[in-house]
Each structure stands twice: as structure tokens, then as C-alpha cells.
Amino acid sequence: MGTIVEGEGTDQVNGYGGEKEPGGEHGGPLTQEQVLGIKETWAVLAQDPIERGADLFMKIFEDDPDLKKLFYFADEGRELSREDQRMRSHGERVMEAVGAAVDNLGDLSPIVPVLTELGALHYKYGVQPNYFDTVGAALIYTLETNLGDKMTPDVRQGWVQVYGIVGATMKKGMQQAMDQQNMGKTCP
Numbered sequence: 001m002g003t004i005v006e007g008e009g010t011d012q013v014n015g016y017g018g019e020k021e022p023g024g025e026h027g028g029p030l031t032q033e034q035v036l037g038i039k040e041t042w043a044v045l046a047q048d049p050i051e052r053g054a055d056l057f058m059k060i061f062e063d064d065p066d067l068k069k070l071f072y073f074a075d076e077g078r079e080l081s082r083e084d085q086r087m088r089s090h091g092e093r094v095m096e097a098v099g100a101a102v103d104n105l106g107d108l109s110p111i112v113p114v115l116t117e118l119g120a121l122h123y124k125y126g127v128q129p130n131y132f133d134t135v136g137a138a139l140i141y142t143l144e145t146n147l148g149d150k151m152t153p154d155v156r157q158g159w160v161q162v163y164g165i166v167g168a169t170m171k172k173g174m175q176q177a178m179d180q181q182n183m184g185k186t187c188p
């Protein structure tokens with residue numbers, strides 16, 4: 001995986017690595033304007049990653065309440081609260097992972113192994129690949145609701161591509177973990 005920025009190399013990657021994007025759009029490499037817009041909009045959300053991470057997960061659970069069952073509070077028979085510390089901590093970690101992508105827009109290769117490993121870990125947590133699309137759609141929603149006018153259609157399109165790569169890389173790690181498990185079943 002290389003650059004997704006226009007004019008910074010030939011190894012350009014589309015939004016979801018050819019898969020369906022949260023918004024259903026496909027794009028080419030990011031333009032310099034999109035890079036600036038993504039960095040500018042992220043700087044606003046990154047001022048309070050815990051609250052914005054909580055916004056994100058409240059939206060995810062609203063969109064797909066089934067996802068709640070993957071979290072510990074379901075095992076403990078509790079309803080999710082926005083103030084739940086572990087939920088907030090997970091939201092912050094998701095924000096950190098997206099922030100790492102924003103910091104490396106010019107060359108995502110340093111974070112690819114981290115995201116791949118993270119995808120494999122999420123297989124163990126019982127996450128399904130399509131759940132990452134739910135996260136992507138909620139991320140775009142969180143950006144739009146917090147940023148209003150700053151989230152122009154062009155910047156939104158850039159974000160769809162950036163999260164598309166994060167999601168596709170995690171899905172790839174998840175697929176590798178599934179394949180390894182299946183090989184273990186067939187080759188004792």
C-alpha cells in the first residue's frame with residue numbers, strides 16, 4: 001500500500017480497495033485540497049477524542065444495536081451508557097487509529113501492519129467484516145454533525161476514501177486470521 005495523495009507516486013489506492021464504500025462512492029487519489037480539508041476537519045475532532053469517540057459509538061449502536069452484544073457490558077447484563085469508561089476508551093482507540101491514518105496520508109505503509117493486526121484481533125472479538133462499514137458510515141456522520149460547513153462534499157469524499165483504506169486493511173487482517181483458523185482445522 002502506498003500513497004493516496006494525487007501526484008505523490010504511482011501506487012494509488014482507491015477508497016475501499018475496490019470494495020463498497022460507506023457512501024457508495026468511488027474516488028481516485030486524494031487531491032491536495034482534500035488532504036488539507038481532511039487534516040483541518042480532523043484537527044477539530046481530535047481536540048476531544050474521548051467525546052467524539054463516544055459520539056461515534058453512540059451512532060454505531062443506534063444504527064446497528066446488534067453490535068452491542070460484542071461488548072462486555074452485554075455479558076454483564078448492563079445497558080450501554082454514554083459515560084461507560086470502557087466504551088469511551090474503545091472509542092478513543094478507534095479515534096487514535098483514524099488519527100494515525102490522517103498523520104500518514106502521504107504514505108500509509110507504516111500503519112498497514114498495525115491495522116492488519118488489529119483486524120485479526122477483531123476477528124477474535126467476534127467482529128464481522130461488514131461491521132467496519134457501519135463504523136465508516138458513523139464516522140462520516142460524526143464528522144458531518146460536528147463540522148457542519150467545513151465538511152464539504154469534496155472533503156467528505158476524501159474521508160470516505162481514507163476510512164475506506166482503514167476499513168479495507170482491517171478486513172484484510174480479519175480475512176487472514178479466518179484463513180489461518182480454517183487451515184488449522186484442515187491441517188491438524
Ligand code: HEM
Nearest residue numbers: 067070071072086090093094097098121125127131132135
Ligand atoms: C463495530 C466495530 C467494532 C467492534 C464491535 C469492536 C469491538 C472491540 C472489542 C470487543 C475490543 C476488546 C476490548 C474492549 O472491549 O474494548 C476491541 C478492541 C480494540 N478495538 Fe475495536 N471494535 C470495532 C471497531 C474498531 C475499529 C474500526 C477500530 C480502529 C479503527 C478499533 C480499534 C480497537 C483497538 C485499538 C482495540 C484494542 C486492541 C487491543 O490492543 O487489544 N475497533 N474492539
